């Protein structure tokens with residue numbers, strides 16, 4: 183609809199410079215520049231390199247987004263920007279740029295939470311989110327289960343990883359298998375030729391003794407170590423490492439735990455909608471297993487298409503659009519870049 187607000191979103195929390203433009207729930211532009219190749223040889227994102235790449239990519243990515251949507255900055259009703267959590271220097275580039283654009287074009291600015299934006303992006307594909315919903319966020323930096331009462335104002339953390347994030351586990355296991363960075367997409371691919379039941383890797387925090395204190399928490403570092411030990415034993419014995427079977431069995435362990443805990447969170451809270459977001463939500467096995475398990479309990483699973491799961495500007499615009507629609511006050515022009523922003527802060531309101 184023409185009269186819905188036109189919102190521009192800027193994302194620079196990690197290695198993707200993203201500028202997205204939405205009108206209501208309609209995606210008009212999603213321009214992205216990635217510095218992932220500059221980090222590949224280091225096996226992980228180098229913060230200083232990411233910040234410099236954002237600085238170079240910001241203006242051209244903004245121009246591409248405006249061109250793609252066929253609008254000018256003057257047409258935009260509000261600018262949203264990832265305020266945190268993320269890499270401090272990387273966030274600073276996006277926040278400073280957003281302030282510049284907001285000041286020059288006299289637009290309200292919304293500093294938003296990157297994780298809430300990973301949830302909001304799904305509305306661009308599946309429409310308004312039925313609330314309450316359970317959200318599972320699985321990315322390179324986070325693995326969390328949240329109860330979403332109202333995405334604009336109230337999310338309650340139910341649990342999170344106590345060590346490595348799910349995506350981090352994919353990246354580390356890929357590294358020890360010599361598969362390159364980022365690890366998720368390549369393990370996903372290699373796992374298709376492997377047997378998920380070939381090796382019984384551990385399922386962290388699923389034992390009966392963990393139910394009381396860690397029912398909705400995750401742990402992936404034990405799994406990573408188990409994979410490393412298994413591979414080392416093979417190599418020591420002079421035997422070839424069956425990369426496809428290791429990939430499939432590792433991936434199965436991660437997806438088994440994630441989906442079991444997400445469904446448990448839905449059932450415990452009497453919630454019928456599960457939305458999955460973050461880079462790991464692009465995983466093909468996770469999508470299938472979540473769907474299969476949810477169906478048995480009458481739970482609807484919503485996962486955006488893979489390109490919207492990984493970091494992008496559209497997710498920030500989607501959350502901005504929701505905030506504008508809900509009448510949430512914009513942020514002040516001196517809003518911070520907050521690398522450790524709390525999950526319960528959806529947007530910076532003072």
Ligand code: KG4
Nearest residue numbers: 321322323349366367461462464465492493
């Ligand atoms: O959300 P995201 O783009 O950035 C962060 O906020 O961290 O997530 C990146 C993470 C990386 O760890 C990457 O390996 C993982 O998401 N990832 C995947 C897949 N695609 C990306 N993990 C498993 N399967 C995939 N298909």
Ligand code: ZN
Nearest residue numbers: 321460461493
């Ligand atoms: Zn992310």
